[in-house]
Amino acid sequence: MELSKLEAMLEGRESQPGQLIEVLQDMQATFHYLPEEGLRTVAERLGVPPIEVFRVANFYKAFTLVPRGRHLLTVCMGTACHVRGAPRLLGATRGQLEISPGETTEDGAFTLERVNCLGCCAIGPTVVLDNVYHARMTPDKMRTLIQAVRKQDEEKVNA
Numbered sequence: 001m002e003l004s005k006l007e008a009m010l011e012g013r014e015s016q017p018g019q020l021i022e023v024l025q026d027m028q029a030t031f032h033y034l035p036e037e038g039l040r041t042v043a044e045r046l047g048v049p050p051i052e053v054f055r056v057a058n059f060y061k062a063f064t065l066v067p068r069g070r071h072l073l074t075v076c077m078g079t080a081c082h083v084r085g086a087p088r089l090l091g092a093t094r095g096q097l098e099i100s101p102g103e104t105t106e107d108g109a110f111t112l113e114r115v116n117c118l119g120c121c122a123i124g125p126t127v128v129l130d131n132v133y134h135a136r137m138t139p140d141k142m143r144t145l146i147q148a149v150r151k152q153d154e155e156k157v158n159a
């Protein structure tokens, strides 16, 4: 964790407990997780008891205490998606990324998660990649999607 980035997030928010969730959102977006040392600093600087900071960090699904990849890929395994082929889709995705749900690829590019419903059952199997919904997914479409993201990442590095 780069301390200077955390310092920048806390600027103008000192002793403002009401800023807790916004600061945690900024930390999650910047570091892709909430480092323990960062949470302790946030508690001290905002004037929030550490136990409350850790409670909030654990309560919201958007926050994670372990590092996530640069891209979060969520596969729905709810009943509607299940009957439309989600198990085959998840299996193919696991094979392509070489990780299981809850894990992150070695290069830190992707974290794979599974959920039980994304609330759009009619368009399943559904996946969400970096907050963008993809409908009627197939293993082939997933392969293309992952390849496109990898290519975009490479282009950013080489730019």
Ligand code: FES
Binding pocket: 076, 077, 078, 079, 080, 081, 082, 116, 117, 118, 119, 120, 121, 122, 124, 125, 126
């Ligand atoms: S079961 Fe997949 S979106 Fe509802």
